Amino acid sequence: MKLYYTPGACSLAPHMAIREAGLSYDLEKVDLQAKTTESGSNYLEVNPKGYVPALQLDDGEVLTEAGVLLQYIADQVPGSGLAPAAGSTERYRLMELIHFISTELHKGFGPLFSPSVTDEAKQAQMELIKKRLAYLNDLLADRQWLMGQSFTVADCYLATVLSWAQHLKMDLSAWPNLAAYAGRVMSRPAILDTFKAEGLM
Ligand SMILES: N[C@@H](CCC(=O)N[C@@H](CS)C(=O)NCC(=O)O)C(=O)O
Structure with a gap:
């Protein structure tokens, strides 16, 4: 491939x-x-x-x-454990996370990198992103990875989005579970x- x-x-x-x-x-x-x-x-x-x-x-x-x-x-x-079996409820949970990251975060970050978007619009976008990050921070309170104890491809997606947050110098310390998660992701050799x-x- x-x-x-x-x-x-x-x-x-x-x-x-x-x-x-x-x-x-x-x-x-x-x-x-x-x-x-x-x-x-x-x-x-x-x-x-x-x-x-x-x-x-x-x-x-x-x-x-x-x-x-x-x-x-x-x-x-x-x-590999990177995704639960197709058709299982857990697989739909994975798809739910992937869809959330795609539509609420991935596409939310796009305007922040665009020179044609005003600072005011970027600020409004940032406030929305912060709400989504707060949701993930709560989700990660009792689990190591997004799906629980198993690292999945949803974590690859969130790791990518978090790298943009860091590139934009967003301070993750407001979301301690997310900040700790970002550290865990970066300690994986493949990542x-x-x-x-x-x-x-
Ligand atoms: N819906 C697509 C969106 C992919 C996307 O936004 N790609 C960006 C980079 S992160 C891109 O290539 N943008 C250039 C363009 O749209 O011309 C997906 O989820 O894969």
């Missing part, structure tokens, strides 16, 4: 998941402005939506949408290796 990615973007989440799963893979960097890849291809021919991530499977199929890629990757190694592989350390 080949992951199309841009360093530090949301493609970091499936990249972490691939490494956590121990799968072999190729990487191809995407220039999101030019919509080209590092090998000189037109990225719009890979993913007409024009954004990362995209995962090209060995049979040539291309999957898109971070939450789908995360689950596809986890399902390649069923014993650290992913940051290194994308040149982020």
